[in-house]
Amino acid sequence: MRKPQNETAPEPNNSRPPGVARAEFGRIARDTQARLLRAARRMAMGDDDRAADLVQNALVRGYEAFLQGRFTPGSNAYAWLLRIMTNDYINSYRHSKKWDAGIDVDTLTRGGEIAPPSAHAASEDRPDTALLSGIMDEELERALASLSEPLRMCVMLVDVEGLDYAEAAAALEIPIGTVRSRLSRARMMLHAQLVDYARSRRRL
Amino acid sequence: MKEPQTIQPIRPCWHTRSLLSALVDGELTGWVRKYVQWHVAHCPRCLAALDALKQLSQRLRGLGEPASLAADNKIQAPTLSADRWTAMEAAWEKAERTVP
Numbered sequence: 001m002r003k004p005q006n007e008t009a010p011e012p013n014n015s016r017p018p019g020v021a022r023a024e025f026g027r028i029a030r031d032t033q034a035r036l037l038r039a040a041r042r043m044a045m046g047d048d049d050r051a052a053d054l055v056q057n058a059l060v061r062g063y064e065a066f067l068q069g070r071f072t073p074g075s076n077a078y079a080w081l082l083r084i085m086t087n088d089y090i091n092s093y094r095h096s097k098k099w100d101a102g103i104d105v106d107t108l109t110r111g112g113e114i115a116p117p118s119a120h121a122a123s124e125d126r127p128d129t130a131l132l133s134g135i136m137d138e139e140l141e142r143a144l145a146s147l148s149e150p151l152r153m154c155v156m157l158v159d160v161e162g163l164d165y166a167e168a169a170a171a172l173e174i175p176i177g178t179v180r181s182r183l184s185r186a187r188m189m190l191h192a193q194l195v196d197y198a199r200s201r202r203r204l
Numbered sequence: 205m206k207e208p209q210t211i212q213p214i215r216p217c218w219h220t221r222s223l224l225s226a227l228v229d230g231e232l233t234g235w236v237r238k239y240v241q242w243h244v245a246h247c248p249r250c251l252a253a254l255d256a257l258k259q260l261s262q263r264l265r266g267l268g269e270p271a272s273l274a275a276d277n278k279i280q281a282p283t284l285s286a287d288r289w290t291a292m293e294a295a296w297e298k299a300e301r302t303v304p
Contacts, residue, residue, distance in 0.1 A: 022296055029292075034281035038268070041282070056288050060295040067303045140263055158229065159264035165231050184225035187257055188214070194260075195213050 025066050028077045029059050035078055036085060039161055043089050043153070045145055058085035079167060086157065086171040135194050143193035151186035154179055159187075216253035217243070224250065228257045 033055060040051035040058075062081050065071060071080060144152060144160075150172075157168040158179070165183075169176045216224055223240045226232045232240060244250045284292070 022300070025296070033284055035268075037282040037284070042267075052284055052288055055284060056292055059292055060299070063296045064299045064303050067299060135263065137267060140267060144264070144267075155264060159261055160268040162265065162268060165226075165229065180226050180231065181222055183229075184222045187225050187260055188221070190264075191214055191256055191260055 021067055022063075025063050028066075028081075029062075032078045032081055033059075036081060039082060039156070040085060040089075042141075042144075042156055042160065043086075054085050054089055057088050058082075061088065079163060082157070082161060082163070083167070083171040086153070087173070090153070090172065135198065139194065139197045140190075143190045143197070146193060147186055147189060151182050151189070154182040155186045155190070158183055212252075214249075214253040214256045216250045217247060220244070220247075220250050220253075224254050224257055227254065228261050 036055045036058060037051055040054040041048065044050035044054065058081050062071075062084050065084070071077070144155060147155065153172060154168060157163045157171055158165065163171065165176050165179045169179045172179070220240055220243055223232060223236065224244075227237065227240050227244075244254050
């Protein structure tokens with residue numbers, strides 16, 4: 001996790017009276033709710049009610065787990081709750097749409113192409129790429145939303161939320177190698193989408 | 205007049221295509237990491253792709269930063285409504301009675 005926060009309980013939490021446990025978890029919930037809501041909103045593609053449902057469910061399930069001592073004191077509470085929320089989201093997504101954790105990455109993409117084998121490029125082939133600063137956050141969000149669900153979730157958890165590959169794999173219940181390949185494909189596709197946006201803006 | 209610069213497509217070599225992204229995240233180890241680093245040092249296209257992927261990753265990370273949402277405190281950070289907190293407190297109370 002790239003963003004350690006002071007959102008953790010300081011001592012074991014499975015031996016406390018409920019009032020104390022609730023006070024501690026309440027603090028965690030208040031500290032993390034804004035970040036959870038933003039992540040949930042992105043998962044729910046901007047649907048605020050759905051996002052609030054996801055966070056509320058995660059905090060209820062999180063408290064149940066907290067009472068059972070399944071939160072490790074000193075670990076990152078946000079990452080832990082994000083994993084709970086992601087599991088919940090994926091389960092609900094599985095019920096409503098197709099989600100296949102083991103599907104080959106190539107079948108998940110929309111468009112995109114595999115570069116053919118080639119010799120090393122000449123220096124004049126190297127494109128000038130230090131130009132992402134011209135891309136707006138809205139375009140980035142739009143490109144992210146255009147990805148298929150499994151690819152989008154990988155980018156969200158690793159790039160946006162800062163989980164490492166192992167944490168993302170645990171949250172998504174897929175192997176680390178699948179996280180790696182999905183991220184690679186997703187980033188290539190995102191970049192291609194941003195190139196399209198930049199080109200269409202220049203044509204205006 | 206010089207054409208304004210713009211973002212260009214990235215075209216890494218086929219054999220590093222799936223590895224560059226993991227290199228950006230520091231998730232490659234051992235000889236694979238050494239090989240990709242060596243290749244990137246000798247291949248302008250893959251070096252450009254690596255630069256682009258790093259920038260993309262940084263921009264995406266920016267979307268998750270608290271500052272991107274509540275810039276200059278002009279926008280209040282999102283919170284659950286009072287009704288939802290009440291419902292959640294009730295669920296927590298129930299959990300205290302039922303969770304072993």
